[in-house]
Amino acid sequence: MKKLIGIAAAASLALVLAGCAGGDGGTGAAEGPKALDELVVGFAQVGAESGWRTANTKDIQASFEEAGIELKFSDAQQKQENQIKAIRSYIQQGVDYIAFSPVVETGWDAVLNEAKAAGIPVVLTDRAVDSKDESLYVSFLGSDFIEEGKKAGQWVLDEYADVTEPVNIVQLEGTTGAAPAIDRAEGFADVIAENPNLEVIESQTGDFTRAGGKQVMEAMLKSNPDIDLVYAHNDDMGLGAIEAIEAAGLVPGQDIKIVTVDAVKDGMQALADGKINFIVECSPLLGAQLVDIIKTLNDGGTVEPRIITEETTFTQEQAIEALPDRQY
Amino acid sequence: MSALLARLVASRLFWPIVMLLVLFTINLIAFPGFFAVTLRDGHLFGSLIDILRNGAPTLIIAVGMTLVIATRGIDLSVGAVAAISGAVACSIILGSPEPANPATVAVAVTVALIISLVLGMWNGFLVAVLGIQPIIATLILMTAGRGVAMLITEGQIITVNSPPFKALGSGFWFGIPIAVIIAAVVFGIAALVTRRTALGMFIESVGINPEASRQAGVRARGLLFVVYTFSALCAAIAGLILTANTAAADANNTGLFIELDAILAVVIGGTSLAGGRYSLVGTLVGALVIQTLVTTVYTVGIPPIATMVFKAAVVTIVCLLQSPTTTEALSGFRRRLALRAGKGVAAS
Numbered sequence: 001m002k003k004l005i006g007i008a009a010a011a012s013l014a015l016v017l018a019g020c021a022g023g024d025g026g027t028g029a030a031e032g033p034k035a036l037d038e039l040v041v042g043f044a045q046v047g048a049e050s051g052w053r054t055a056n057t058k059d060i061q062a063s064f065e066e067a068g069i070e071l072k073f074s075d076a077q078q079k080q081e082n083q084i085k086a087i088r089s090y091i092q093q094g095v096d097y098i099a100f101s102p103v104v105e106t107g108w109d110a111v112l113n114e115a116k117a118a119g120i121p122v123v124l125t126d127r128a129v130d131s132k133d134e135s136l137y138v139s140f141l142g143s144d145f146i147e148e149g150k151k152a153g154q155w156v157l158d159e160y161a162d163v164t165e166p167v168n169i170v171q172l173e174g175t176t177g178a179a180p181a182i183d184r185a186e187g188f189a190d191v192i193a194e195n196p197n198l199e200v201i202e203s204q205t206g207d208f209t210r211a212g213g214k215q216v217m218e219a220m221l222k223s224n225p226d227i228d229l230v231y232a233h234n235d236d237m238g239l240g241a242i243e244a245i246e247a248a249g250l251v252p253g254q255d256i257k258i259v260t261v262d263a264v265k266d267g268m269q270a271l272a273d274g275k276i277n278f279i280v281e282c283s284p285l286l287g288a289q290l291v292d293i294i295k296t297l298n299d300g301g302t303v304e305p306r307i308i309t310e311e312t313t314f315t316q317e318q319a320i321e322a323l324p325d326r327q328y
Numbered sequence: 329m330s331a332l333l334a335r336l337v338a339s340r341l342f343w344p345i346v347m348l349l350v351l352f353t354i355n356l357i358a359f360p361g362f363f364a365v366t367l368r369d370g371h372l373f374g375s376l377i378d379i380l381r382n383g384a385p386t387l388i389i390a391v392g393m394t395l396v397i398a399t400r401g402i403d404l405s406v407g408a409v410a411a412i413s414g415a416v417a418c419s420i421i422l423g424s425p426e427p428a429n430p431a432t433v434a435v436a437v438t439v440a441l442i443i444s445l446v447l448g449m450w451n452g453f454l455v456a457v458l459g460i461q462p463i464i465a466t467l468i469l470m471t472a473g474r475g476v477a478m479l480i481t482e483g484q485i486i487t488v489n490s491p492p493f494k495a496l497g498s499g500f501w502f503g504i505p506i507a508v509i510i511a512a513v514v515f516g517i518a519a520l521v522t523r524r525t526a527l528g529m530f531i532e533s534v535g536i537n538p539e540a541s542r543q544a545g546v547r548a549r550g551l552l553f554v555v556y557t558f559s560a561l562c563a564a565i566a567g568l569i570l571t572a573n574t575a576a577a578d579a580n581n582t583g584l585f586i587e588l589d590a591i592l593a594v595v596i597g598g599t600s601l602a603g604g605r606y607s608l609v610g611t612l613v614g615a616l617v618i619q620t621l622v623t624t625v626y627t628v629g630i631p632p633i634a635t636m637v638f639k640a641a642v643v644t645i646v647c648l649l650q651s652p653t654t655t656e657a658l659s660g661f662r663r664r665l666a667l668r669a670g671k672g673v674a675a676s
Contacts, residue, residue, distance in 0.1 A: 048580045176632040205632035210574040219626030222375045223359040249368045
C-alpha cells in the first residue's frame with residue numbers, strides 16, 4: 001500500500017513537473033497575454049562604463065516607461081558576478097522576462113538554465129553569449145560587432161590603398177573577453193589582411209574607458225614612435241588616446257589618424273573637430289526594439305533568434321551635419 | 329662591506345626596490361629609450377614621467393592608507409570617496425555659467441574636499457566612537473559611496489570643458505606634472521606632521537596596543553578620527569586628479585579597485601596590516617612598483633589575456649621575498665655560506 005502511495009506521489013509530481021515544462025515553451029497560451037502594466041521585466045545592465053552605455057540605459061528605461069511596462073534595472077559595474085547575482089534575484093522575484101547585456105561571453109549556462117527552469121524567457125541585448133545551447137535565450141538583439149570591425153577595417157584599407165610603405169596600426173581593445181572586443185578585433189583583422197602593408201604592431205586593452213585609453217596610448221607612444229593609426233574599439237578610448245597624442249606634441253587626426261566605433265556625442269564632436277577620422281556607428285538606441293520583442297512574446301508570438309540593429313558610419317563631414325540632432 | 333650588504337638586505341625596503349629595478353630593466357630591454365626624459369612643448373616627457381603622473385593618485389591614497397593601517401585599521405572606502413569627489417566637482421563645474429573660470433574650479437574643488445572630510449568623519453565616527461571593525465565600517469561607504477556618486481552624476485559620464493580643472497590631472501607647472509607636485513606635497517605634509525612631531529609615534533602605539541596607549545595617555549579615539557578623515561581627504565584629492573585627467577567624471581570607474589592598489593602599495597612598502605610601525609617611504613616605493621608594473625605591461629606588450637597573471641606573479645614574488653620566514657631562511661643560508669667559506673659570522 002505504502003509503495004502504491006509512493007508511486008502515485010511520484011507520478012503526480014512528474015505530472016506537475018511536466019506541467020511546468022509545458023509552460024516553459026514561452027507561448028504562455030494557457031494564461032493568455034498579460035496586460036502591459038502587469039508585466040515586470042528585469043534588465044541587468046553591464047554598467048555605465050562609457051557614454052554609449054549610459055545612452056543605452058537611458059533609452060531602455062525611457063522605452064519601457066513609455067510602454068507602461070515595469071522595468072527592474074540593475075547595474076553590474078562591469079562584473080560578471082554582479083550580473084549573475086542580479087539575474088538570480090530577478091528569477092527569485094519571479095519577473096516575466098529578463099533582458100541583459102552580458103559583461104563577458106562565457107560562463108552563463110548555469111544562471112540561464114536557472115531562468116529556463118523558472119520559465120522566464122531571456123533576451124540578450126547588445127552582446128552575445130558563447131553557449132552551445134541556443135534554447136537558453138529567445139533572441140539576441142544587437143549590433144553585429146564583426147561587421148563593425150569590418151567597416152572600420154574597410155575605411156583603413158581605402159585610406160591607405162595607394163601606400164607602399166608599412167602602416168603602423170595600434171589597437172585599443174575593449175574589456176578582455178567581451179564580445180565587442182573580440183569581434184571588432186576579428187572583423188578589422190580580416191579586412192586589413194588584404195593589404196600586407198597594414199600591420200597591427202601593438203594591441204592592448206583600455207577597458208573601454210577614457211582613462212584606460214589614455215594610459216595605454218601614452219605608453220605606446222613612448223615605445224613606438226612611428227604610430228600611423230589608432231583603431232579604438234570605442235569612442236571613449238579614442239578620446240583618451242587623443243589626450244595622450246596631444247600631450248606628446250602630435251596632432252590627432254593628422255599625425256596619427258584615429259578610427260573608432262560607437263558614435264556617441266563626445267566622439268562625434270571630436271570627429272567634427274577633425275581629431276578623429278572615421279567612426280563606425282554602434283547604435284545604443286535599442287529600447288524600442290526590446291519593448292517590441294517583449295510585447296510579441298507576451299502576445300504568444302515568436303521572435304527571430306537574431307535581430308540586428310540598424311547602423312551606419314560617419315566621416316568628418318557627415319559628423320558636422322549629424323551632430324546637431326545627435327541624441328546621445 | 330658585507331655587513332653593509334647584510335643590513336641592506338635586511339631592510340624592509342630592499343626587495344621592493346630590487347623589484348622596481350628589475351621592472352625598470354625589463355622595460356629598458358623592451359624599449360631602450362625608457363629612461364629618456366625630454367622637454368616637449370615646455371614640459372617633461374617620457375615613460376618615467378608617465379609613471380610618476382599616473383602613479384600620483386595611488387600614492388596619495390596610499391599615504392592616507394598607511395596611517396590608517398598603522399592604527400591597525402583599513403579604509404576600503406577610498407575608491408568610492410574618490411568617485412564622489414570627482415562627481416561633485418564635475419557637476420558643480422558643469423552647472424556653472426563659466427566652467428573655464430579658475431574661481432569656479434576653486435569652488436568645485438573646495439566643496440568636493442569638504443564633502444570628503446564629512447565622509448571621512450563618518451568613517452572615523454563608526455570606527456572610533458561606535459567601535460565597529462574598520463573593514464566593516466568602511467565597507468559601508470565603499471558600497472554606498474559609488475551609489476551616491478552615481479546619483480550625483482545621474483548615471484552619466486559628465487564631461488567638462490574647463491582648462492583649469494583639467495590642469496589638475498594633465499597640466500604642468502614649470503614643466504612638472506601638477507599631479508606629481510600635488511602628490512609630493514601630500515607626501516611631504518604627511519611625513520612632516522607625523523615624523524617631525526610625536527603624532528607618528530602615537531599612531532604606531534595605538535596600532536600596537538590601543539588599550540596600553542590609552543592608559544599611557546594617548547587619546548586613541550581622537551587620533552582614529554583624524555586618521556580616517558585624513559584618508560578620505562587623500563582619496564578626494566586623488567579622485568580630483570583622476571577625474572581631471574580625462575576631464576570627465578565617471579562614477580562607475582573613477583578609483584575602481586584603487587583601495588586594493590593602495591593597500592598593496594602599503595604592504596609592499598613593508599608596513600604590516602597588523603598595525604604599528606609604518607614606513608611612508610616604503611609606501612612611496614610600493615606605489616611606484618605598482619604603477620611601473622602597469623606601464624611595463626604596455627611597454628613590453630604583454631597580451632591583455634596574460635596581464636593579470638603577470639601582475640599577480642610579480643606581486644607574489646615581492647610578498648614572498650619580503651615575508652619574515654623567507655628573510656630568516658635567506659639569512660640562515662648566508663650564514664652557512666659564510667661558515668663554509670671559513671669566515672666566522674662575527675668576522676663579517
